[in-house]
Amino acid sequence: MTDRPDTQNAKRRLPQINPVWILLAALIVAIIFMNPGFVEPTGYMNFLKRAAPLAILAAGQVYVITSGGFDLSVGSLITLVVVGSSMLTNNDPTATYWVIPVMLGIGLGVGALNGLIVCFLRVPSLIATLGMMITLNGVAFLWSGGAPRGYLPDTFRFFGRELIRDVPLVRFIPISVIVLVVVVGLFAWLMHRTNLGRHVHAIGDNPVAARLAGVAVNRVRVTAFMLSGLSGAIAGILLGGFAGVSTDVGTGYELQAITAAVLGGAQLLGGRGSVPAAVGGALALTAIFTLLNFLGLPQPVRQVVQGLILIAAVALAMHRRKQTGT
Amino acid sequence: MTDPVIEMRGITKTFPGVRALSDVSFDVRPGEVNALVGENGAGKSTLIKILSGVYHADSGAVHVGGEAVHFAHPVESLRAGIAVIYQEFSLLPERTVAQNLFLGREPRTRFGLIDGAKMRAETKEVLALFAAAGRIDPDRTVGELDVATQQVVEIAKAVSTGARVVVMDEPTAALNEAECEELFTTVDTLRDRGVAIIYITHRMREITRLADRVTVLKDGEVAARFDAVPAPDAIVRAMVGRDIEDFYAPPATPEEIGETVLTVRGAGNTVLHDIDLDVRAGEIVGLAGIQGAGRVALAMALFGETPFDHGEVTLNGAAVSFRNPRAAITGGVGLLPGDRKSEGLVLMQSVRDNGMLTSRAFAPLWASDRRNANADTGRMDDLLDHMEIRAASYDQDIRALSGGNQQKAIVARWLSMRPKLLIFIEPTRGIDVNSKAGIYHLMRDLAREGAGILMISSDLPEVIGAADRVLVMQEGRITAEFGHGASEQDIMHAATGEGEVAA
Structure with missing residues (x-):
């Protein structure tokens, strides 16, 4: 132990590599082994494109988890965004320009509502967002009258479907990958370089201490839910571009996002979380699904695997925590 | 002289980057109290954790009753008769006293059912050893008992398991004066029964009162061993490696005391009544009283956590x-x-x-976390340096630091905000002598810079030594005021409203 810490040339101990990156690297090697075409731009760009909605969701979810909560409402928020967009655009290509801001607003609004319910009605976030999930599903169903119009204008589907061609080195870049990079960059900056991010950590770590230190706990918590809602709306806009309109487009995404964040080492019940690692978790989860596809395993196996991964990731985190003391 | 029941020889333990213990030898005999003292980080807790099997020594030997032992798990040390009473108790709050005492080894009837009657009877028998016995009903749930009584139950549990060695880790940290006195009696009882006691403490008074021998650890080594209790100065010198002159900072001179910072008139809420209070710039006002007298409630009312519902509060004239x-x-x-x-x-x-928590809380949410109107990372590092915080790096998790260093980081948090009124609640609870002196001097420095300071403490000598003025609270009211240099007896008398006081 030194008398005074040497902070000028920050002697951090060797940065521990987050295991999610090792897992992701191993999975990618396995994919390449099974499908050498993956190293081509069509291989990895399509992979990134497919992973983009989940990665964006995970980047939002990690805010809520780090602040000490869960957001189960994002899956049905995605459905609401897709269904709502098809209703509002009503086959009018020019409507996209106002519908997208409206959808982002709905995402922020749903998040704000979640946050306010948790803060002021004192409903635990697991229950509050579960209620919101059921409610939004119903709203989406009511809005579409149960039979959504299976069409979104091309202007809307631009974000999910289009590519930029003739890019040097990688040949093409899907717009969704650009959206992914921009959103993740923004979310990572907010989480790891601003007061907001520090406070999200602090309120998840010890809300009492944070309040007594003057942190605006409710404002921070609502903001965390709003960012998760925003990520849901963006993911919905991308998914609307990928596929048609249906009332189950978002089903299951909320749990995948939580699994991804936990795989990235986010501490359940709050206090620790990393946006890049959550995105790594989302990529790893997508890579596992890709492998299962290659192996020709049916959909239910995906669910079994995802469930086991969630349990394993938390168990591993608990084990590591025990080993490092407390 | 009896043979030691515990003998630790040449214990060395290294954590990554830190040598926690080097070549430490320590022993304790039946029927004696060996006080283990030292600053935080000196290695006391590590030594106890090795003794109880939580950690394993890199080298050295542990003998219990003359036989070499290698505990792989705390359960094994418990079986060997070593009970450690930590500051956080291991009791189950929802179970009764008797159920806690016999947890995991409940007496059975011949039908294999738990024998409640026998359990209660044996509980009473064990509790009868302690002065608090009259207050403890074996059927009460532990969560209903106050901290001091829970501690008695914890100790009784150790005795009932047939512990030969009881380790107490700062047992008085959460106790008031009267409860401390009762604990001392309990320790005497254990000693008379031939139990060997390892007593970890920072408080000189407890050493003088209880110890038969004193072992001082400093920086992971044995700095001194005393076979009889020496003068407190000698212990302090061994602990910190120097004399502590001016343990408490000198009181404020009349010139240093300035304008009134805080005025409270006729304020109250459900637990506070008729509060009149003035704190002036440059003075430290101590707030004494027994637990539940309303001292913390007053602090939380002033801080807006549980606000006053009537009365007037004026801060800096507004x-x-x-x-x-x-x-x-x-x-x-x-x-x-x-x-x-x-x-x-x-x-x-x-x-x-942790240091920047508050300054960041008053900066825009979207702004950089490295710089705000009250602090930037560089200034915070300077403040932390100034406090002489011992950490491998300021990027390190704060939970790895000792209590004293953690407390200093919280002080740094407030220093960056330059408050006009700073309220300290139990500022030195569970921290070592050197850090204590550091905190007293910091409080005085802050006062000299013009802050008014309100200090709540259950440590009477501390209130008397550090404060310029002492207010005494009782049942939600301020009932007495003393100038600098009041006696413990006077304050205790005012705090309890009784004539007879154990001080």
Whole structure:
């Protein structure tokens, strides 16, 4: 132990590599082994494109988890965004320009509502967002009258479907990958370089201490839910571009996002979380699904695997925590 | 002289980057109290954890009753008759006293059912050893008991398991004066029964009162061994490696005391009544009283956490009525909570993040975390340096630091805000002598710079030594006021409203 810490040339101990990156690297090697075409731009760009909605969701979810909560409402928020967009655009290509801001607003609004319910009605976030999930599903169903119009204008589907061609080195870049990079960059900056991010950590770590230190706990918590809602709306806009309109487009995404964040080492019940690692978790989860596809395993196996991964990731985190003391 | 029941020889333990213990030898004999003292980080806890099997020594030997042992798990040390009473008790709050005492080894009837009657009878028998026995009903749930009584139950549990060695880790940290006295009696009882006691403490008074021998650890080595209790100065010298002159900072001179910072008139709420209070710039006002007298409630009312519902509060000449801590901080009030872990720290965050918590809370959410109007990372590092915080790096999680260093980080948090009124609740609870002196001098420095300071402490000598004025609270009211240099007896008398006081 030194008398005074040497902070000028920050002697951090060797940065521990987050295991999610090792897992992701191993999975990618396995994919390449099974499908050498993956190293081509069509291989990895399509992979990134497919992973983009989940990665964006995970980047939002990690805010809520780090602040000490869960957001189960994002899956049905995605459905609401897709269904709502098809209703509002009503086959009018020019409507996209106002519908997208409206959808982002709905995402922020749903998040704000979640946050306010948790803060002021004192409903635990697991229950509050579960209620919101059921409610939004119903709203989406009511809005579409149960039979959504299976069409979104091309202007809307631009974000999910289009590519930029003739890019040097990688040949093409899907717009969704650009959206992914921009959103993740923004979310990572907010989480790891601003007061907001520090406070999200602090309120998840010890809300009492944070309040007594003057942190605006409710404002921070609502903001965390709003960012998760925003990520849901963006993911919905991308998914609307990928596929048609249906009332189950978002089903299951909320749990995948939580699994991804936990795989990235986010501490359940709050206090620790990393946006890049959550995105790594989302990529790893997508890579596992890709492998299962290659192996020709049916959909239910995906669910079994995802469930086991969630349990394993938390168990591993608990084990590591025990080993490092407390 | 009897043979030691515990003998640890040449214990060395290294953690990554830190040598926690080097070549430490320690022993304790049946029927004696060996006080283990030292600053935080000196290695006391590590030594106890090795003894109880939580950690394993890199080298050295542990003998229990003359036989070499290698505990792989705390359960094994428990079986060998070593009971450790930690500051956080291991009792189940929802179970009764008797159920706790016999947890995991309940007496059975011949039908294999738990024999409640026998359990209760044996509980009474064990409890009869202690002065508090009359107060403890074996059928009460432990959660209903106060801290002092829970501690008695914890000790009784150790005795009932046939412990030959009882380790007490700062047992008086959460106790008031009268409860301390009762604990001392309990320790005497154990000693008379031939139990060997390892007593970890920072308080000289307890050493003088209880110890038969004293072992001083410093920086992971045995700095001194005393076969009889020496003068407190000798212990302090061994602990810190130097004399502590001016343990308490000198009181304020009349010139240093300035304008009135805080005025409270006729304020109250459900637990506080008729509060009249003045704190002036440059003075330290001590707030004494027994647990539950309303001292913490008063602090939390001033800080807006549990606000007054009537009365007038004036801060720096302006009428204020803080409804939450955030408003109070904006108004220039700061508060160091009494329970560091549950109210003060964000344990998973770094030392620097803990220091900057409040300054960041009053900067825009979207702004950079490295710089704000009250602090930037460089200035915070300077403040942390100034406090002489011992950490491998300020990027380190704060939970790895000792209590004293954690407390200093919270003080740094408030220093960066330059509050007009700073409330300290139990500022030195569970921290070592050297850090204590550091905190007293910091409080005095802050006062000299023009802050008014309100200090709540259950440590009477501390209130008397550090404060310029002492107010005594009782049942939600301020009932007495003393100038600098009041005696413990006077204050205890005012605090309890009784004539007979154990001081």
